[in-house]
Amino acid sequence: MTQIENIRQEFPELGEQVYGKALVYLDNAATSQRPLSVIRKWTEMSEKYNANLHRAVHRIADLATSAYESTRDAVQKYLNAEFREEIIFTSGATASLNLVAFSFGEAFVREGDEIIVGEAEHHSNIVPWQLLCERKKAILKVLPIDDSGHLRVDLLPGLLTPKTKLVCVAHISNVLGLLNPVKEIVNICHSNNCAVLVDGAQGIVHERVDVRDLGCDFYAFSGHKVYAAPGTGVLYGRRALLEQMPPYMGGGEMIGTVRWSGSTWAPLPQKFEAGTQNIAGTPTLRPALEMAEALRNEAVEAETNAIKELILNKLQSDPRIRLYGVPDAPEEKIPLFAFSVEHVHHEDLALILDKMGIAVRSGQMCAEPLMDRYGVTGMLRVSFAPYNTVQEAEYFIASLDRAIKMLEG
Amino acid sequence: MYDEWLDKYEYLIDLGRNLDAFPEELKTEDRLIKGCQSRVWLDATVEGDRLYFRADSDAIITKGIISLLIGVYSGRTAREIAEDDFSFVDKLGLRENLSPTRANGLASMIETLRRTAQNQL
Numbered sequence: 001m002t003q004i005e006n007i008r009q010e011f012p013e014l015g016e017q018v019y020g021k022a023l024v025y026l027d028n029a030a031t032s033q034r035p036l037s038v039i040r041k042w043t044e045m046s047e048k049y050n051a052n053l054h055r056a057v058h059r060i061a062d063l064a065t066s067a068y069e070s071t072r073d074a075v076q077k078y079l080n081a082e083f084r085e086e087i088i089f090t091s092g093a094t095a096s097l098n099l100v101a102f103s104f105g106e107a108f109v110r111e112g113d114e115i116i117v118g119e120a121e122h123h124s125n126i127v128p129w130q131l132l133c134e135r136k137k138a139i140l141k142v143l144p145i146d147d148s149g150h151l152r153v154d155l156l157p158g159l160l161t162p163k164t165k166l167v168c169v170a171h172i173s174n175v176l177g178l179l180n181p182v183k184e185i186v187n188i189c190h191s192n193n194c195a196v197l198v199d200g201a202q203g204i205v206h207e208r209v210d211v212r213d214l215g216c217d218f219y220a221f222s223g224h225k226v227y228a229a230p231g232t233g234v235l236y237g238r239r240a241l242l243e244q245m246p247p248y249m250g251g252g253e254m255i256g257t258v259r260w261s262g263s264t265w266a267p268l269p270q271k272f273e274a275g276t277q278n279i280a281g282t283p284t285l286r287p288a289l290e291m292a293e294a295l296r297n298e299a300v301e302a303e304t305n306a307i308k309e310l311i312l313n314k315l316q317s318d319p320r321i322r323l324y325g326v327p328d329a330p331e332e333k334i335p336l337f338a339f340s341v342e343h344v345h346h347e348d349l350a351l352i353l354d355k356m357g358i359a360v361r362s363g364q365m366c367a368e369p370l371m372d373r374y375g376v377t378g379m380l381r382v383s384f385a386p387y388n389t390v391q392e393a394e395y396f397i398a399s400l401d402r403a404i405k406m407l408e409g
Numbered sequence: 410m411y412d413e414w415l416d417k418y419e420y421l422i423d424l425g426r427n428l429d430a431f432p433e434e435l436k437t438e439d440r441l442i443k444g445c446q447s448r449v450w451l452d453a454t455v456e457g458d459r460l461y462f463r464a465d466s467d468a469i470i471t472k473g474i475i476s477l478l479i480g481v482y483s484g485r486t487a488r489e490i491a492e493d494d495f496s497f498v499d500k501l502g503l504r505e506n507l508s509p510t511r512a513n514g515l516a517s518m519i520e521t522l523r524r525t526a527q528n529q530l
């Protein structure tokens with residue numbers, strides 16, 4: 001067995017069939033499949049360690065709490081964060097982003113201040129900032145991309161003013177699949193006294209993230225896209241900022257004392273973890289990130305590069321196809337490809353590919369402003385994970401041609 | 410098994426291609442059916458107590474489904490349509506043939522037909 005075949009054995013869903021065909025799962029950017037190690041941890045937490053966290057002195061509560069808190073240590077280590085209290089557990093990237101939008105906004109954003117977001121952002125990294133700007137009468141500005149999908153970082157210095165408090169960009173766009181130059185953005189922003197938030201929902205899967213190396217102030221991601229249980233997520237935040245930010249939600253273990261005259265807050269990280277946490281899910285982040293680490297090896301890299309070459313060749317050489325997110329060099333593109341086919345609707349293609357056993361995404365992909373920019377109502381997207389094979393990529397290409405033929409008539 | 414599916418789609422695509430042309434000026438916001446992933450426009454005209462439908466979509470398989478719907482309901486009375494249980498959809502194996510997001514689109518189309526008919530009563 002090749003190494004990839006061995007890896008695939010670890011992900012039960014990959015062995016499933018749809019319509020009597022082997023499932024070819026190419027919707028990994030929406031959610032990844034889960035390995036046995038994660039499923040086992042998840043079950044184990046429910047079977048053996050089910051108690052509420054931080055609250056009781058009994059044995060099971062103690063075990064559940066240590067599983068949860070040791071996960072924080074593991075995530076801190078994985079991200080190379082300086083302090084463990086810089087790791088806040090949330091229910092996902094969207095929750096992490098909303099937390100920052102509220103709490104950073106309360107602490108630092110005043111009327112007339114500015115927030116900048118990238119043009120290719122996911123709705124989860126747009127709408128919270130719109131809400132914040134509405135609440136604070138602040139101004140939302142957009143950092144554009146060029147036609148190939150590259151962020152116009154050259155325009156950033158011109159957009160920044162002394163009133164710009166935060167710049168929010170994806171590490172990697174879920175539509176364009178291009179790696180944004182986060183370090184360069186951080187350098188520009190920090191020399192203007194402006195903080196940087198990185199939406200790492202896709203970045204955490206495809207890059208070896210080191211928050212101190214990136215230098216960003218916030219890094220947000222979801223567990224479910226990086227092999228962990230759904231309803232889990234992380235917000236990394238620089239301690240000095242988190243300490244100045246008020247809580248996002250109130251209740252549970254986030255308090256210091258509660259009096260009718262007013263309450264005080266627990267120290268970090270509990271200040272931002274109100275209510276009962278995802279007791280069974282959050283500990284799966286540890287085996288999930290271990291899997292992410294294990295999948296960073298030469299065999300996987302070779303397979304991924306071959307897939308990228310195959311798909312890029314196909315999508316860029318076929319005159320009927322328009323690829324969004326055209327890389328200057330293959331290294332800046334993850335194996336995620338959004339495209340459209342002339343005179344063929346993305347939804348028709350997705351329906352037919354589905355019947356051929358291939359799961360793809362069609363539609364706006366939670367990025368309507370980006371759809372508008374390219375003048376389309378939607379796109380088709382295939383997104384590969386390290387467990388996908390070159391054979392699957394070849395089968396996709398053949399199936400795409402067959403589907404286009406059916407639809408073109 | 411899957412060729413059977415593809416045959417069904419071939420058929421729907423064919424129906425979609427042969428659907429009567431829909432005037433561009435009728436593609437207005439109020440004729441747009443919400444709840445479909447593709448854009449679907451539906452226009453109803455009343456002649457006497459009968460309703461006549463025209464429709465279009467930018468997706469061809471959806472157009473095929475519309476063609477089936479219109480084939481069944483265009484030219485019938487408002488009362489017939491309003492009281493219909495739309496079970497022909499299941500008889501044709503359409504509902505299962507569609508993904509949930511798709512089924513939603515179909516549900517929205519049926520809902521629009523039903524509402525249009527009810528408004529005439």
Ligand SMILES: Cc1ncc(COP(=O)(O)O)c(C=O)c1O
Nearest residue numbers: 092093094122124174199201222
């Ligand atoms: C780039 C990006 N940001 C944010 C999100 C939101 O993630 P979630 O829905 O898991 O909160 C996604 C996932 O759809 C994404 O791809």
